[in-house]
Amino acid sequence: MLKRTCYSNNLKDGEEVVLAGWVHERRDLGGIKFILLRDREGIAQITAPKKKVSEEIFKLMDSLGREWVILVKGNTKSSPQAPGGIEVIPSEIEVISMAEPSLPLDPSEKVDADIDTRLDNRFMDVRKPRVTAIFKIRSEILRAAREYLLNQDFVEIQTPKISASGTEGGTELFPLSYFEREAFLAQSPQLYKQTMMATGMDRVFEMAHYFRAEESNTRRHLSESDAVDIEMSFIENEEDVMYILENLVSHILKCVNENKKKELALLGVEVNTPSTPFRRVNYDEAISLLQESGFNVHHGEDLGTESEKALGNIVKEKYGDDLYFLTKYPLSTKPFYTNFDGEKARAFDLDYKGVEISSGGQRIHDVEVLKTRIKEKGLPLSSFEAYLKPFRFGMPPHGGFGLGIDRLVMQMLNLENIREGVLFPHDRRRLEP
RNA sequence: GCCCGAGUGGUGUAGCCCGGCCCAUCAUCCAAGACUGUCACUCUUGUGACUCGGGUUCAAAUCCCGACUCGGGCGCCA
Numbered sequence: 001m002l003k004r005t006c007y008s009n010n011l012k013d014g015e016e017v018v019l020a021g022w023v024h025e026r027r028d029l030g031g032i033k034f035i036l037l038r039d040r041e042g043i044a045q046i047t048a049p050k051k052k053v054s055e056e057i058f059k060l061m062d063s064l065g066r067e068w069v070i071l072v073k074g075n076t077k078s079s080p081q082a083p084g085g086i087e088v089i090p091s092e093i094e095v096i097s098m099a100e101p102s103l104p105l106d107p108s109e110k111v112d113a114d115i116d117t118r119l120d121n122r123f124m125d126v127r128k129p130r131v132t133a134i135f136k137i138r139s140e141i142l143r144a145a146r147e148y149l150l151n152q153d154f155v156e157i158q159t160p161k162i163s164a165s166g167t168e169g170g171t172e173l174f175p176l177s178y179f180e181r182e183a184f185l186a187q188s189p190q191l192y193k194q195t196m197m198a199t200g201m202d203r204v205f206e207m208a209h210y211f212r213a214e215e216s217n218t219r220r221h222l223s224e225s226d227a228v229d230i231e232m233s234f235i236e237n238e239e240d241v242m243y244i245l246e247n248l249v250s251h252i253l254k255c256v257n258e259n260k261k262k263e264l265a266l267l268g269v270e271v272n273t274p275s276t277p278f279r280r281v282n283y284d285e286a287i288s289l290l291q292e293s294g295f296n297v298h299h300g301e302d303l304g305t306e307s308e309k310a311l312g313n314i315v316k317e318k319y320g321d322d323l324y325f326l327t328k329y330p331l332s333t334k335p336f337y338t339n340f341d342g343e344k345a346r347a348f349d350l351d352y353k354g355v356e357i358s359s360g361g362q363r364i365h366d367v368e369v370l371k372t373r374i375k376e377k378g379l380p381l382s383s384f385e386a387y388l389k390p391f392r393f394g395m396p397p398h399g400g401f402g403l404g405i406d407r408l409v410m411q412m413l414n415l416e417n418i419r420e421g422v423l424f425p426h427d428r429r430r431l432e433p
Numbered sequence: 434g435c436c437c438g439a440g441u442g443g444u445g446u447a448g449c450c451c452g453g454c455c456c457a458u459c460a461u462c463c464a465a466g467a468c469u470g471u472c473a474c475u476c477u478u479g480u481g482a483c484u485c486g487g488g489u490u491c492a493a494a495u496c497c498c499g500a501c502u503c504g505g506g507c508g509c510c511a
Contacts (some may be wrong), residue, residue, distance in 0.1 A: 032467035049469060066462080081470050101463055102443035102481095110473055111445045112463045115500050116503060171510060188511090215434060221510075305507070349511095355509065404511055429503075 002071040002094055008044035011086045014079040019044055019088065020096075022127060023068045023334065025108055026061075033061040037072060040132065044088040044228040046072055047079075052089055060093050065310035067099035067124070085316065115417055121432060122424060133263035134421055136258055138409050144255035145228050145403075148248050154203040154230060159192035161185060161209060165383060172213040174223075185211035188402060191387050194337070194363060196357075197398040198390035202261075205230040208402070215428060220355065222406060223426045231400035236347045238339075238362040241399040242325060245350060245358060246278045248403070249323065256412070257269065269413050272322055277348070279324040281315060286326055289314050294369040302333045312354020322353050334376045339364045339399070352405075352411040360401025 018069040021039035028034075034047040048061045064070065073092035078085055099120035105113040107128050118125040126133055145158070162176070162183050173184040189208045196204045202341060205215040208229045214221060228248070235241060254273050256264070281289075290297045290307050293314055298306050303326075315324050326349040331340045337345040339362040347361030364370045367388060372380055378384065417426040424433055 023474085027471050027474055028473060029468060029474070032471075033469095033476090034471055036472080045472080047470080051469085079470085081472085083472055103462075104443065106444060106461070107463095108473080116502085117444070196456060210511080212510070216508085216510065217504085218506070219504090225511075227511080359511070402511075408511075 001096070002073055002092065005072070007041035008039050009041040009087070011044060011076045012086075013076055013086060016073070017076055017088065018071060018073045019046075020071050022067070023064050023070060025065055026059055026064065026066065028062065033058070035061060035064060035072075037070065038085075038127070038129070041312065042129070043083070044113050045084070046074065046090050047082065047087045048090055053091070053368050055151045057093060062088075062295075064093075065099055065101060067103060067127075068095060069097040069099075070095055070338045072084050078236075080379070106254050115419060119419060119430065120433075126423070131268055131420075133260075133266045134409070134413060135423065136263050137260045137267075137413065138405070138421060140260050141231065141252050141408065141412075142228075144252045145248060146207070147255075148251040149205045149228075149230065152203070152244065154205045154232075155201050157196060157201075157204045157206050159186070159189040159191070159206060159208070172215070174211050187212055189229050190337070190402075191269070193400060194398070195387075195390045197233045198230055198393065198395050199363075202234070203230070210402075215263040216271055218409065218430050219419070220410070221427065222418060222422065223428065225302055225386070225422075228403040228405065229400065231398060233396040233398045235397055237283050237346070237360060237401050238327075238360070238399055241360055242280075242348055242403060245276070245360065245401050245403065246276045246325075247322075249350070249358075249408075250274055250276050252408075262298075267413055271412055272315075274323050278320045279315065279319055280327050281311075281324050282328040283326065283330065284328070285345075286311055289318075298325075300330050300332070302329075308356065308429075309350065311355040312351060313419065316353070323350065325350055334361070336373045336379060337370065344400075348401075351403075352408065355411055357407045357411060358401050358403040360399065362397070362399035365391065365395045365397050367395070 002018045005018045008019060008021065019037055019039065021037045023036035024036040024043055026035050031050045033048045033402050036046050037046055048058055050058055071094040072088060072090050074088040074090040075180055076086055076088055079087050103124065105117055105124055107124055109128055109130070112130055113125070126135065141251045150156070152301055162178065163186050164183060168190055173187055176183055176185060188210055189206050193206065206229045208227050210225045210227060212223060212225065230244065231243065232241065250273070253271055255272050286303070287297055287299055290311060293310065293312060299304065303311065315321055328344045331338065331343055331345045332349050334345040345361060347359065349356045349373050350358040364373060370388065370391060371381060406418050409415065410418045413421065415421050419427070
């Protein structure tokens with residue numbers, strides 16, 4: 001078998017190369033035949049003029065089908081007619097794998113496919129250069145996040161994804177059978193990363209996988225989702241946490257802009273690199289802004305989807321910001337572990353173009369206050385014994401956030417559906433592939 | 434959980450309101466043929482579809498009922 005010497009984006013004039021990839025398109029003009037060979041980095045033209053290639057190659061060019069996997073050995077030649085200015089004259093073609101005709105979708109994107117058809121045949125959908133680009137950008141987001149957090153002295157950890165109970169409340173959990181007991185898939189690493197604050201590790205993060213059994217059926221929700229979760233000790237208040245979050249997101253956007261120019265261009269997306277600090281919009285202000293715009297919202301209630309989106313537009317118009325913090329929510333809208341200042345939660349959401357991509361805040365570290373809050377929330381204290389134990393033996397003030405990767409990708413790239421930015425999304429209806 | 438909408442060749446669609454002109458449109462793909470610079474090559478010919486079940490009717494892709502599958506909005510949630 002021939003061995004690949006380079007990708008399609010690395011062709012230089014007058015070299016002998018071996019390309020490996022898929023037959024993207026064929027054009028047969030009789031005395032000259034073209035094949036577009038697609039690999040991870042792009043598309044290269046294989047050109048076979050009858051008089052310049054062997055009879056065997058010329059015939060073989062005819063028999064190749066779309067999406068067959070082939071290896072092509074040949075000489076590069078610059079040519080004004082070739083796409084990209086350079087083409088390969090084949091001297092050897094090896095068929096590695098054939099593809100059945102009647103493809104389940106069209107990777108050359110001449111004909112669209114529904115999101116459902118695409119996801120059912122994701123292996124082929126991802127062959128589209130634009131789809132590949134989304135996942136290269138997603139990889140860069142995670143690389144940049146890791147880079148920033150490690151530079152800020154965070155320690156990367158992993159926590160269990162199966163737990164005895166889902167004490168955080170709110171979200172519905174997936175039950176599963178754990179030997180002779182019932183267990184649940186983790187809805188977030190929240191309680192574990194708080195426990196880590198009692199170990200003296202000071203600053204931790206996890207590239208976490210969440211499971212949520214919500215009955216949601218929207219283009220923003222999934223049953224499985226990924227997030228960057230952090231927790232940090234010895235903070236003065238939630239502003240210390242927000243500082244990390246805004247600089248993290250800013251670093252991510254900057255890296256994507258600098259390192260994924262080709263992919264962004266392919267997707268036709270421009271990413272604005274925000275300056276820090278991000279705008280703070282407190283809850284009272286948010287309500288006022290919405291009321292001024294004629295929305296029927298009242299103090300004390302959480303924002304619905306419609307008002308959240310509207311607020312995104314208002315902030316964009318008024319201040320020009322895509323990213324902004326929503327702060328000082330009423331405590332009643334937040335989970336039991338949220339610290340507070342009177343009736344105001346020491347918590348925040350980070351919204352990106354009108355969609356929440358992160359939420360976090362300062363946590364309660366005083367065990368007595370925590371017990372009181374659990375009781376106030378009407379939760380059974382007995383089931384929190386294990387969670388509370390680390391708080392009894394020296395727990396520093398701390399806080400953190402979870403940053404949803406899928407939503408970040410969606411908002412950054414203006415995807416209509418969160419599923420487009422997830423390789424194999426699982427939701428209320430979809431469990432395969 | 435509540436509500437709205439949609440299922441037509443491999444893929445994406447037209448037709449549905451207002452039943453007959455539909456042995457169903459167009460594009461792409463596929464097959465056969467012609468073509469030496471294509472770049473969504475072009476041209477000729479051909480194959481391939483009304484989600485399922487019931488009902489109304491002389492007549493159903495089209496109207497009605499049910500099932501199944503899917504999409505979306507809200508709620509919840511992140």
